[in-house]
Amino acid sequence: MKHLLPIFKREFAAYFATPLAYVFIVIFLFAMGAFTFYVGHFYDNGIADLSVFFAYHPWLYLFLVPAIAMRLWADERRTGTVELLLTLPIPLWATVVGKFLAAWAFTGIALALTFPIWVTVNILGSPDNGVILASYIGSFLVAGSYLAIGACISATTNNQVIAFVVSVIVCFLFTVSGTPIVLEVFRGWAPLPLTDAISSFSFVTHFNAITAGVLDLRDLVFFLSLMALFLAANVVVVDLKKSGG
């Protein structure tokens, strides 16, 4: 813990040292609003809940979260600070987790700043605030999962653009793996357990289960173990780079 904290603090402060944080938050909030009101027809639905608001979260994160994650390692490699960072007496896992947690906390702040829509819906009607809370947690978990994937991919390259593009593709595969288009491809020939397995990797499937108002332990475990898996992979990638040069 004593190693993790300085890394977390430095990384977190770094977002606000440049315009990055403010640009990201503004775009995030603007996009959330646009999708909710124009694409999701929030008012026309005449229902006091936030399901249309949350429904677009995985799709927005698909592009916004890799934009946050791409710099995590690639930028350090480009500027050479990675050499400084990795020769400080910090265990590698603490560096990886510290960086990830800082980025996750940052997306958490962006997400929390959507609170006016929660206030709005409570003024207009009486929504089920339990469902809304569960949905916020679910949304936060989806963001964390995308981040863990993006951080791991960022560690493989010193080029932020490559990190971004590859992250978007990998995150996209995780997002759509539960949709009929993907499942149809497999359904014809693959055994049922495989199709089910692919479907169960879908962020959307798990996220929808949570936004329906059921914070099932299985969905929680899915997201948390996915994050743990990619963070472990992140540690391995950084370690491999040490021998690969």
Place this chain on the structure above:
Amino acid sequence: MIEIEGLTKRFGPVTAVAGLSLKVGKGEVLGFLGPNGAGKSTTMKMITGYLAADEGKVKVCGHDIETDTTAAQAAIGYLPEGAPAYGDMTARHFLGFIAEVRGFKGAGAKARIAAAVEKTELAPVLDQTIETLSKGFKRRVGLAQAILHDPPVLIMDEPTDGLDPNQKHSVRSLIRGMAPQKAIIVSTHLLEEVEAICTRAIIIDRGAIVADGTPAELLARSRYHNAVTLMLPKDDAEKAFGRLKALPGVSGVERVAGADGGVQLTVFPKSGALLIETVSGLATRENWKVKELYAEPGRLDEVFRAITTSDAARAKAARK
């Protein structure tokens, strides 16, 4: 305090470091010399745990860098090549971060930062972001970061690169001042730096040590070691050339046209012969109008060129 054994690193077909072994003790300032691409930085990266060695062992203060990484790294202060630092942080915040990572808190951290800032003369720019600093200040932020925890082992990759002569001088006095309590490795291209600060110099070429000794010992390998150079007017030089050549203990004389019509003669000794007295005696007796006369301590750049290879030859050999 630093023990390196059989250190080897390959990048694909290229062997960057080939079985390097080395020990550096307390009080030593080891100068790492070598042409670009000789393996200096790669070796330093392996000592500090940034790169993993393919073969061989590195121990820092008894801690193996591979198996006991953080303990070894805690004992090292490292200035990587180019002195990387987080550009968006101010120097003060950056050093604060380093202090925290190194385990200093509150007043202890403040005292450490203040001491490092004083030694590197960073005070005027402490509250500027690092990306706005000049090259000299950036390099000194890197130095401050490396010496902040008063480490027993200091590894510095070209610490004076990009500094002006005044700054070079103050960094060199800083290193000399710390030397008695530490084991220090400094890489450099500047041969005068080796003479100024190092107690021992190693020349590496193609990843292996090709010379190891005190700067004086390396100088003694120079053809110019104990040679005598004198500057004479042109007509005197003609006469002198033959006379000097005939002196006992002289292996040869070289003639170079000097400034304002003078001629510079360099008299090379046979091995071990001391020529300065015979040459100056002869000059007095012959009444030559000597403008300059001095014994050469040896030329490090000449030693360097004699035992290292050109980069093209090296790149070719490394791929074999």
